[in-house]
Amino acid sequence: MSTRNRTPLYRKYRDALRSVRVPVASSLPSSSSAASSGGRAGPVIEMVSTSLLHPARSYAPLSTEDPSNSSPAHLTVSLPPAWVDLSEEISVNMQHARKKMSDLVKAHEKDLMPSFGDGKEDQHAIEVLTHDITYLLKKSEKQLMKISSSAPSGDSNIRKNVQRSLATDLQNLSMELRKKQSLYLKRLREQKEGQDGFDLNMNMNGNRPTMEDDEFDDIGFSEHQMSQLEKNEAFTREREREIAQVVESVNELAQIMKDLSVLVIDQGTIIDRIDHNIQNVASSVEKGYKELHKVLSLCLRRKNTKKRRNGYVCDSSCHNVLHYAGPPNTKGITLLINTNTNWNKSSGRGRYSVAGLFRGNPCILFFFNDLPCVFTYSLYFIPSFLWN
């Protein structure tokens, strides 16, 4: 399988052309990045140089420009969004869980081996480990859910995909844990039963002569039998306890898996196809626009009526309104409001206007008590820095 590297040739041309080019634009070298050690997430801080000739004024919540910088090149510091930290945390947790699971396997082995002690410390260690792992998994799951519920921003697709990938790993981990536990449980049961069975056999053989002796004393059990019975009961109780614990953790894990199964992609299905996912994004934009037209037509129909009910619905929870954001991106995630429509300058309530897609939902822009408001399917607080 052959490939060809054109980078040296490319660099040669780039350097040659750079020296030829008029040096108005930036000439700072390109990004320096600090890659994280685990390679899990991207660099935390990136320095990207932009030139004055290309002001990036569009809606870019991740970058802040320094307008006071009058030098030919100024830096844009951009931080990855907050959920990246969450995802890093989750993967660190899962690493810990994986390590603990290998310890758990070792502890299982140790417990199952015949030993002289009563195995209480082993049991304790197993309990602690199991508890820790389950706790880690649950915490990861909660954080995973948090990723989606944090304030919706432009990169919802990426977030969804990150979620999916972490969910798959989490699900695999919990299934592995459950398998190991059930295996341990099975072997435990086998062992205990073996012991009991053996003991019972002993009892049967051992008691026969005494039974003959105690022909007339058949009420109650002999001491030997009593102690044996107590031991059996103790075993049973302990076994029940262990089983109950394992069952509890199984249930917890089952709950996690149920929640995760929503997120995880089934391999081999249509959802697992790249072209299907790209198409979906495009078609959801289409659908959004269709919805928008529907809303608009409703809007226009009601414009001339006296009772403008829609306007009253939106109460003062709308604060500022984005005046103009920019052309829509094909994902339909950023806001577009085209304000070149006829703004009815007269004051009053319920003036409607053309709206667009706000965070993927069609919305209506109108005035309520002379305050511009955005009415969508849900109410949004629009941060003031977007006010333009």
Add this chain to the structure above:
Amino acid sequence: MVLVSLVRDYIGRMLQDIPGMKVLVLDSQTVSIVSVAYSQSELLKKEVFLVELVDSMSKETMAHLKAVYFLRPTTENIQKLRRQLVKPRFGEYHLFFSNILKITQIQVLADSDEQEIVHQVQEFFADFCAIDPYHFTFNMPMNHIYMLPTVVDPPTFQSFCDRAVDGIAGVFLALKRRPVIRYQRTSDIAKRIAQESAKLMYEQETSLFDFRRTEFSPLLLVIDRRDDPVTPLLNQWTYQAMVHELIGIEDNKVDLTNVGKVANEQQEVVLSSEQDSFFKANMYENFGDLGMNIKTMVDEFQQIAKSNQNIQTIEDMSKFVNNYPEYRKMQGNVSKHVTLVTEMSRIVQERKLMIVSQTEQELACNSGQAAAFETVTNLLNNEDISDIDRLRLVMLYALRYEKESPVQLMQLFNKLASHSAKYKPGLVQFLLKQAGVDKRIGDLYGNRDLLSIARNMARGIKGVENVYTQHQPLLFQTMENIIKGRLKDVDYPFIGNHFQQGRPQDVVIFIVGGTTYEEARAVALHNASNPGTRFILGGSVVLNSKRFLRDLEEAQTISRTSHAV
């Protein structure tokens, strides 16, 4: 190495050395190329959390992502890339192209990369859509252009040839071989593609193609669809070919939205031999055996479902929860296949395809002009037969008995025109002009020389296993000839002074105008039974009868309106 794994290796290598969160940017062609070989979940494992098209007008800056571009090196793509380099949205740019870049293109890119965000520029030659291990396609638009002479539309013709040559070069670069090239003498376009490929591989990019020479060079054979017009016209009865013929497969996806009542998640399904083991085992089985195998699968599934409902102990519960993902996957798979087979059965019933196909197979395989004429006439008179089936029957008859009884042929044409409202008159004649007996060199009906006539008679006496699958595409004969070294130089000349001694071990057959799944099946089965030589089949598109007829119609329309023809 099989084609799919070649593409997968390329994509894997693109992504593996770049740590961190990535975005993969593709164009409309490379989307198909990547989608058939790599799944979304595998991309996620490689930390690719976003996939975009290069046409996307998104303005969102995501500097914490590294961009991996995988595009075809076309002028439009270079322009789009230029604009994006000038206003970068991502932190780093890694550019991969699926074919050879021109020097000017590299210069253009270097010029627009003022901020020096491009870290690498590489050529990774995954320029073909590997739909099956031994079957690739290019999904070319304007496929009908191959039927027209160059002068009608030179630029489109040239871009068709260029895409074919680039794609074939990609295949051989991926295989790391440089082939000996042969082409079908009677086809100008095949000759042109063969010559341009030779020029590329032996003159223009000699160093790139200079691979270790093996004892037997591989063979590239460029042939024309019109040498075997019968195969795309026939109705199919083996699973993969049948689905494509009756419903339609595109990049291993089947669109079921037009099919009656289908559950939501079955609206579009994936039929990939790499991911679906049931499909892999049954894709070449005929309809009858397929039905039995599906029934077995459904029974097995019902057993499992029943036992799942019978949960009594905690152990059962935990076992159920453990096995639930596999259970769900199995359920999806079973319902997918059941839906497909149900829909195909319905279509077979509706269009009376059992009768139609029997006649088609007779026309393709057996002789007997008078009987054939009578059967075809009866079917034409039959009201239940759809227009497209009537058209196909007349075409098959015409291709076989072109010279034998012109009067009766005319009668059939008239009958066809009178019955079918949508039929464009002259289409059958156009087909004969394109692919009639004078234009073909292959022995399509096995009636050219004594040996094949004798062979056919023997087969007729012996009887066939299954009337509906008795047809063997001409490709099968070609493959046999290649193995035995009996491919005539007169009919399939070598380019330049190439020569091949003995039999090749690797053969790539490229059919200009498109392949069919029936031929792909023949190739796969042949490879399985003859491990000495490995055949790979590719074409400009994958045809079924609808598409073939559409190409004919479009070519006919253009040739009518064009003055040059």
